Amino acid sequence: MATHADREALKGVKDEYEYGFHDNEKPIFKTERGINHAVIDQISDQKNEPDWMREFRHQALDIFLSKPMPTWGADLSGIDFDEIFYYLKPSDGKGTSWDDVPEDIKRTFDRLGIPEAERKFLAGVGAQYDSEVIYHSLREEWERIGVIFLDMDSGLREHPEIVREYFATIIPASDNKFAALNSAVWSGGSFVYVPKGVHVDIPLQAYFRINAQNMGQFERTLIIVEEGASVHYVEGCTAPIYSSNSLHSAVVEIIIKKGARCRYTTIQNWSTDVYNLVTKRAVAYEGATMEWIDGNLGSKVTMKDPAVYMLGPKAHGEILSIAFAGHGQHQDAGGKVVHGAPYTSSKIVSKSISKDGGRASYRGLLRVGKGAHHSKSNVVCDALLLDERSRSDTYPYIEIEEDNVSVGHEASVSKIGEEQLFYLQSRGIGVDEAAAMIVGGFIEPLVKELPMEYAVEMNRLIQLQMEGTIG
Amino acid sequence: MSVLEIRNLRAGVEDKEILKGVNLTLDSGEIHALMGPNGSGKSTLAYVVAGHPHYQIYGGDILLDGESILEMEPDERCKAGIFLAFQYPVAVPGVSVANFLRTAVSNVRGYTAQPTEGENRGAVIGSNLMPMREFRKEINDKMKEFNVDPSFARRYLNDGFSGGEKKRTEVLQMAMLAPKFAIMDESDSGLDIDALRVVSEGINKLATPERGFLLITHYQRLLNYVKPDKVSIFYDGRIVMTGGPEIALMLEERGYGWVEKEFAGAAEPVA
Numbered sequence: 001m002a003t004h005a006d007r008e009a010l011k012g013v014k015d016e017y018e019y020g021f022h023d024n025e026k027p028i029f030k031t032e033r034g035i036n037h038a039v040i041d042q043i044s045d046q047k048n049e050p051d052w053m054r055e056f057r058h059q060a061l062d063i064f065l066s067k068p069m070p071t072w073g074a075d076l077s078g079i080d081f082d083e084i085f086y087y088l089k090p091s092d093g094k095g096t097s098w099d100d101v102p103e104d105i106k107r108t109f110d111r112l113g114i115p116e117a118e119r120k121f122l123a124g125v126g127a128q129y130d131s132e133v134i135y136h137s138l139r140e141e142w143e144r145i146g147v148i149f150l151d152m153d154s155g156l157r158e159h160p161e162i163v164r165e166y167f168a169t170i171i172p173a174s175d176n177k178f179a180a181l182n183s184a185v186w187s188g189g190s191f192v193y194v195p196k197g198v199h200v201d202i203p204l205q206a207y208f209r210i211n212a213q214n215m216g217q218f219e220r221t222l223i224i225v226e227e228g229a230s231v232h233y234v235e236g237c238t239a240p241i242y243s244s245n246s247l248h249s250a251v252v253e254i255i256i257k258k259g260a261r262c263r264y265t266t267i268q269n270w271s272t273d274v275y276n277l278v279t280k281r282a283v284a285y286e287g288a289t290m291e292w293i294d295g296n297l298g299s300k301v302t303m304k305d306p307a308v309y310m311l312g313p314k315a316h317g318e319i320l321s322i323a324f325a326g327h328g329q330h331q332d333a334g335g336k337v338v339h340g341a342p343y344t345s346s347k348i349v350s351k352s353i354s355k356d357g358g359r360a361s362y363r364g365l366l367r368v369g370k371g372a373h374h375s376k377s378n379v380v381c382d383a384l385l386l387d388e389r390s391r392s393d394t395y396p397y398i399e400i401e402e403d404n405v406s407v408g409h410e411a412s413v414s415k416i417g418e419e420q421l422f423y424l425q426s427r428g429i430g431v432d433e434a435a436a437m438i439v440g441g442f443i444e445p446l447v448k449e450l451p452m453e454y455a456v457e458m459n460r461l462i463q464l465q466m467e468g469t470i471g
Numbered sequence: 472m473s474v475l476e477i478r479n480l481r482a483g484v485e486d487k488e489i490l491k492g493v494n495l496t497l498d499s500g501e502i503h504a505l506m507g508p509n510g511s512g513k514s515t516l517a518y519v520v521a522g523h524p525h526y527q528i529y530g531g532d533i534l535l536d537g538e539s540i541l542e543m544e545p546d547e548r549c550k551a552g553i554f555l556a557f558q559y560p561v562a563v564p565g566v567s568v569a570n571f572l573r574t575a576v577s578n579v580r581g582y583t584a585q586p587t588e589g590e591n592r593g594a595v596i597g598s599n600l601m602p603m604r605e606f607r608k609e610i611n612d613k614m615k616e617f618n619v620d621p622s623f624a625r626r627y628l629n630d631g632f633s634g635g636e637k638k639r640t641e642v643l644q645m646a647m648l649a650p651k652f653a654i655m656d657e658s659d660s661g662l663d664i665d666a667l668r669v670v671s672e673g674i675n676k677l678a679t680p681e682r683g684f685l686l687i688t689h690y691q692r693l694l695n696y697v698k699p700d701k702v703s704i705f706y707d708g709r710i711v712m713t714g715g716p717e718i719a720l721m722l723e724e725r726g727y728g729w730v731e732k733e734f735a736g737a738a739e740p741v742a
Contacts, residue, residue, distance in 0.1 A: 418525070419561045425545035426521050426555050427575035427644065434546075437574065441565025441627070 034082040043087045060173035060183030067177040074301045074330045086185040148193040149204050152220050155191025170253035170281050178277045182218045182251040189219030196226040203232040221252040230261040246274045254282035263291040269298040276302040286312030294321040296331050307336035310344035317346040320446045325358030334363035339372040348379045354390035367399045378408040384442050385415050436466040473499045473536050473651045480531035482519045489515045491708035500680040505687045507705030508727040513687045517656040521555040522548050552651030556641040556658050562629040569624040577601045579648050613646045617673045635666030642673035654685045659693035671696030691723040706734050
């Protein structure tokens with residue numbers, strides 16, 4: 001057992017680590033609470049957008065207002081759309097170098113360890129502070145070879161023709177209520193364009209953070225990978241703790257052309273009052289590969305099932321997800337793979353951990369359409385329950401319209417083993433640390449796919465989540 | 472010089488008494504073999520000394536250098552110098568041998584108890600580990616010394632290990648943790664002759680004057696390689712006879728049948 005002194009010391013560490021701090025936000029412009037067509041116009045005016053985008057937003061708002069709340073999945077009754085600020089602009093312009101970033105924002109990033117990470121590891125950084133990307137740097141050689149990595153607002157301004165060609169083609173506003181909301185009020189997010197044959201060998205990274213009470217964050221990301229190109233995009237989220245509910249509703253669209261590859265890695269650690277409702281979808285053409293790596297630790301409710309639509313022969317889709325549901329949390333995460341062409345293959349590996357009455361649901365769709373013969377898919381879901389009060393469920397939907405396919409599905413639920421705990425304890429390891437090690441081992445196959453600093457952070461977060469769990 | 476003393480220990484599971492008054496004193500530098508038929512409670516004794524939460528203590532005491540360890544958690548007992556080599560070490564998938572051992576050694580040697588400073592300031596307690604470079608050197612040396620292939624450092628703990636590999640890894644752990652007292656629970660079971668030799672060599676290397684061993688075994692064959700100072704016969708939850716190595720030879724000759732005849736019913740719980 002940890003001694004009393006240990007616990008006291010940990011209390012401080014934990015409070016600090018969970019980002020229970022926030023800088024005084026100094027917004028330059030903020031819309032009123034709630035959403036209507038006037039708010040849309042204000043956002044569009046502030047951003048000085050082209051008319052087609054303004055029109056798109058207005059149409060999306062009508063769709064949002066006309067769609068009922070989804071009744072399946074997690075409980076969303078705690079969301080009050082009238083209480084949310086939909087747009088907030090923290091400072092004028094964006095820093096192009098670290099020196100241009102305002103001091104208080106730097107301090108916040110400092111506490112999150114971002115500058116170090118940036119210096120050691122990052123090549124290009126887009127960091128989103130509230131609704132606006134305030135800091136962005138891109139390595140010069142990438143610019144030379146034509147890679148575009150911008151915040152979405154700048155992307156729209158500087159490359160309107162590319163944005164207009166692809167924007168909302170993968171996830172139209174009508175896709176679902178929250179995609180419609182995002183389409184109406186989106187702000188920030190990333191725009192990535194990788195030209196034909198270009199391999200971006202260092203991950204592109206973006207950090208997201210909510211820092212205004214009742215401030216919704218609606219980022220919009222569009223990634224286009226041209227033929228034979230490859231890219232790895234990484235986003236990590238942390239948020240300060242507030243007492244009232246926040247809403248995060250992002251849309252991510254990815255287009256991967258013939259023979260190209262894209263990997264998209266997320267570590268989500270929203271504070272436990274955030275509703276995190278995200279629509280992520282990729283289309284992969286002939287011989288292309290899409291990989292979603294998705295870690296969900298924080299939030300009150302997460303509903304997210306990254307999707308891969310394989311639209312060309314021999315396309316490959318992979319979804320690896322980890323969900324950690326603690327007290328009062330519901331992680332409804334999974335994946336969708338849609339085989340729309342022959343000889344396509346996919347793999348879903350989902351691991352969830354539930355403790356203190358937390359609930360983790362796996363929601364998966366595997367669809368093999370007519371003509372997608374010789375397709376292969378394998379789905380594995382493993383759940384680990386840390387106590388009797390916690391819950392795990394699996395909702396696998398499988399729709400097969402073609403005969404000559406190979407499909408596998410395995411699911412397992414296990415409890416943390418007394419014998420494993422005793423074995424580690426008998427080697428001098430305290431019970432909490434032992435439990436954290438076992439959980440760390442359980443998710444290790446996914447953690448080892450993460451860039452190193454994220455793997456380290458993930459393990460630390462798991463350790464903190466596990467504090468005081470057993471015994 | 473340390474002493475591990477088990478005094479009139481009675482323990483079991485729920486209402487079933489398994490240990491019925493065990494008395495045993497083990498000194499540093501001593502090798503004490505505990506032999507007995509299957510189901511006599513030998514492994515239960517090992518687990519109870521190591522602090523397995525599954526067992527309840529009905530009476531008696533276990534003292535390390537005069538202090539009772541009964542209230543200590545298993546990790547605290549380990550830090551105090553007690554090591555149990557498991558008969559069936561469990562697998563911990565996803566946790567590498569190196570990561571596990573570095574964490575264990577850091578706990579036992581007090582690294583983790585220190586406040587975190589410098590780069591680790593504000594980090595979780597327990598993140599203060601033995602420096603990687605020192606650890607790596609030490610584990611490499613020990614792996615060589617105890618015939619463990621270096622590839623084991625990266626393998627997941629006991630995951631997919633053969634019986635011999637598991638037992639050798641237990642000896643490696645003991646070498647790294649350097650306990651005052653080691654309880655070897657059937658460390659010879661399931662081993663072929665080569666593996667038995669390697670494990671025995673490991674025990675002999677570690678059987679220094681500062682360390683006491685309790686060798687729990689069903690068969691005499693381990694004792695061909697490791698020479699005990701004392702041999703006790705364990706039967707029906709207690710020690711029924713203690714002597715020198717000649718007892719092991721007698722058991723080899725006569726089997727356990729006569730023990731049952733001689734001592735059946737004799738092991739009434741001692742009040």
